Amino acid sequence: MTKKQIQVAAGIIRNEFGQIYLTQRLEGQDFAQSLEFPGGKIETDETPEQALKRELEEEIGIVTLSALPYDHFHFEYPTKTIEFFFYLVEEWIGEPFGREGQEGFWIHQSELEEGQFPPANANIVNRLKHEIY
Ligand SMILES: Nc1nc2c([nH]c(=O)n2[C@H]2C[C@H](O)[C@@H](COP(=O)(O)OP(=O)(O)OP(=O)(O)O)O2)c(=O)[nH]1
């Protein structure tokens, strides 16, 4: 059987202090309790950027004003392959909050820890952590 392939768009929401808004995945989801960059699956007929904007509105209640491509890669999980589109979001309207009941936190990018995220995030977390802000 061929592995399931999905595409995911997620946002690195960074404020002027170099803090990033992260949410905690809910019980019952895969990688429950892991931290994540808010986002989700790209639907048919959506561009990655359209999906990003929709997901950020649905999950954390913000309107995205700018999204810069930050990373694009494929990651093989045991049961699925995910194509990720990560964007850096530094301009938005609203105050992010866990609109689906999930916890949200602002964490300075130098304090991110890859062990708190799903395995696919290791490189991106390392890159952010070692970037000077
Ligand atoms: N949003 C997000 N998903 C991530 C990250 N790292 C990572 O491995 N993933 C995985 C977890 C999921 O298998 C998949 C994202 O799907 P999702 O569960 O957020 O999808 P969704 O928001 O559309 O939710 P649903 O409607 O399918 O429940 O990507 C990340 O940093 N952010």
Ligand SMILES: [Mg+2]
């Ligand atoms: Mg999601």
